[in-house]
Amino acid sequence: QVQLQESGPGLVKPSETLSLTCAVSGYSISSGYYWGWIRQPPGKGLEWIGSIYHSGSTYYNPSLKSRVTISVDTSKNQFSLKLSSVTAADTAVYYCARSRGQVPTPFGYWGQGTLVTVSS
Amino acid sequence: SYVLTQPPSVSVAPGKTARITCGGNNIGSKSVHWYQQKPGQAPVLVIYYDSDRPSGIPERFSGSNSGNTATLTISRVEAGDEADYYCQVWDSSSDGGVFGTGTKVTVL
Numbered sequence: 361q362v363q364l365q366e367s368g369p370g371l372v373k374p375s376e377t378l379s380l381t382c383a384v385s386g387y388s389i390s391s392g393y394y395w396g397w398i399r400q401p402p403g404k405g406l407e408w409i410g411s412i413y414h415s416g417s418t419y420y421n422p423s424l425k426s427r428v429t430i431s432v433d434t435s436k437n438q439f440s441l442k443l444s445s446v447t448a449a450d451t452a453v454y455y456c457a458r459s460r461g462q463v464p465t466p467f468g469y470w471g472q473g474t475l476v477t478v479s480s
Numbered sequence: 481s482y483v484l485t486q487p488p489s490v491s492v493a494p495g496k497t498a499r500i501t502c503g504g505n506n507i508g509s510k511s512v513h514w515y516q517q518k519p520g521q522a523p524v525l526v527i528y529y530d531s532d533r534p535s536g537i538p539e540r541f542s543g544s545n546s547g548n549t550a551t552l553t554i555s556r557v558e559a560g561d562e563a564d565y566y567c568q569v570w571d572s573s574s575d576g577g578v579f580g581t582g583t584k585v586t587v588l
Contacts, residue, residue, distance in 0.1 A: 396577070398523075398577075398579075405566065405579060405580075405581055405582040406515075406517075406523065406566050406568075406579040406582070407579065408568075408576065408577035408578065408579060411577070419575050419576060419577075420576070421576055421577075422481065422574055422576060423481070455522055455523075460525065460528060460534075463570070464570060464577060465513060465568060465569075465570050465577050466513035466515075466525050466528045466529075466568065467515075467523075467525065468525055468528075468534065470522035470523060470524075471522065472521075472522055473522055
């Protein structure tokens with residue numbers, strides 16, 4: 361059974377870089393599938409941030425593209441999100457997820473999510 | 481960018497049928513996926529590729545997609561179906577994922 365677990369600071373200062381990691385168990389990232397990040401501001405809807413293939417090719421949300429980097433570390437079986445120049449608008453629960461098939465979506469497996477607050 | 485519009489809320493009595501719409505320009509030409517999210521939990525995929533159900537999802541959940549509207553139908557609604565529901569597509573023009581605005585289903 362594939363399991364995903366997000367980790368990282370729960371509090372980030374404005375203008376700094378948000379960094380999160382998603383540890384994957386029960387499946388080897390290097391074997392395939394797309395691995396994505398989705399966020400949800402408190403009380404609001406879901407927003408796709410971006411996805412990465414096991415080979416390293418990426419897709420990013422155009423509205424966030426200039427600030428987002430997603431990378432994969434197959435040796436640690438994990439993938440990461442970096443979001444630069446954060447503001448209060450980036451406060452959200454951040455989810456990592458795996459695609460159901462060999463295309464970016466839908467997402468068939470999700471982590472439990474981690475709340476990141478942007479505040480000084 | 482591609483926009484998916486859902487009604488903010490749908491109310492339904494137990495045992496009745498709930499229909500949740502997802503509107504988008506020529507959405508019938510895209511594959512639509514649906515997620516259920518209960519409070520404090522991660523989303524769960526309930527319908528993919530318009531009408532397929534993952535294993536473990538009750539047959540009461542079904543989907544359709546045509547023209548400018550995709551629909552998630554929940555038959556014989558139960559109290560446990562109360563949740564937020566989101567549609568989602570992959571927009572090939574921007575090479576990105578897009579989620580709908582979300583619909584809160586309330587079981588009366």
